[in-house]
Amino acid sequence: MNWENCISPAVNSIAPSGIRKFFDIAAEMDDVISLGVGEPDFVTPWSIRESCVYGLEQGYTSYTANRGLMELRQEIVQLHKNRYNLDYSAAQDVLVTVGVSEGLDLAMRAIIAPGDEVLIPEPCYVSYKACVILAGGVPVAVPAKIENEFRITPAELEEYLTPKTKALLIGYPNNPTGAVMRRADLLAIADFAEKQDLIVISDEIYGDLTYGNEEHICFAALPHMKDRTILLNGFSKAYAMTGWRIGYALANPIVIAAMTKVHQYTMLCAPITAQVAAIEALRHGEKYMKKMVSEYDKRRHLIYDGLTKIGFECFEPKGAFYIFPSVRSIGYSSELFAEELLMSERIALVPGNAFGDCGEGYVRCSYATSISNISEALARIENFVKHHKK
């Protein structure tokens, strides 16, 4: 059978993740220090793990309601009430998903008609574009600029607006740049979305990870934005629960019902073990989360200082756990830098173009790794630059 001809055109049209190649090389090497990992280096706090073990002992091994355990949905609703004064209904406005990844896929499949365009500020998380294509839509990249601290403006979005534009997909704090959008920035975006009548999908998975005086602004909590926003969030980053695969969507009941329809026929429900653990995370996990955030903050300062001293043009990240230095200034393309650094200094990081064309000339370094690893990595990078500057 000629399988090459049997693969769906939509799947064929998406490129495999640019991260893959580096993973394959780095995985074969010894003594690699990795700044390439997009997940916390902490393990899930013990109280959360222990609650899952207890749940298993109590026989929590079944399916749950498609939308997720009612107790968990209530905790999610309560969190958004307490933190952002948002009123969602646990019965109608919440869907517990298998991570934000599934939430994103469901949102796209629920809203996109063939040919609909979705504006996506780049650099951005690797699956945004792919999810839009797989749902039959057309992703439209809107490049963000380092001069503007990788934030996006309505004027920039407007340039890419067409009659087919249906939605705007944003993710702040941002992976890979560490950028955040302040209230004023988001208010301008909200105003634009309202005028153009766009759906806004807001991926806020890094919302708990902001530093210094930056406060996370929930897009749905802006005036008139709740009804227009599909809010996606989860437990992976804030509670170090990446492998549990658990997240949620909050939105208007009609879109949640549509997403639930897809979810019930594809996933049925999120794993009950992860749902039980997520309840514990929301009830008692905040203190562990805050401790991790304060740890990331110290690492952030260390890596920002270090990279700046070496001479990289670098934007000081305000959220998530990534820093996105420019390697163009030392004469490299993203991939060449990542490759040569890996080969000669055994440091793994991710070339910026994996996150969109405008990420070319940058690399993503994750500081979700120990202080000693960061210090050692900085020393090796400095050594590399000394000998390889072009």
Add this chain to the structure above:
Amino acid sequence: MRELLELLEHDARRPVSELASMLHRSEYEVDQQIQQLEKDKVILNYSTLINWEKFGDDTVTSIIEVNVTPQREVGFDAIAERIYRFDEVRTVYLMSGSFDLLVIIEGKSLRDVANFVAMRLSTIEGVTTTRSHFMLKPYKKDGVIINDKERDHRLVVSP
């Protein structure tokens, strides 16, 4: 200041330059603060947590519950001092509950510790009873898990 102390408590060998970077302050400022904290005896010393068993030492640790008769004016303090001045004594706490002082002793052998309790500790004036417990296996000390089997299972590169 608290953050600085927490960092040092976790790893006292961090260079000042690194501490300054993490705390977003100047090296001079951090250095001054450390000196002041040492002077004020907020920082008492810099020690190292060692797994002596792994090194090959067979020391004996005994945790002793001590009941004492408190003395007028000085309460428990005078007796506590007579106990904690001994080099063999690692730790002394005044406790609430069914005994007064918790004393932790380290010796080279069982006989060593037994001798100390019998000859030194229980003969101190004001000590009424002692109950010794021998430590069999340490699992966690000062927040550090002794034999931590958790490993980093993450992929080298992920989105």
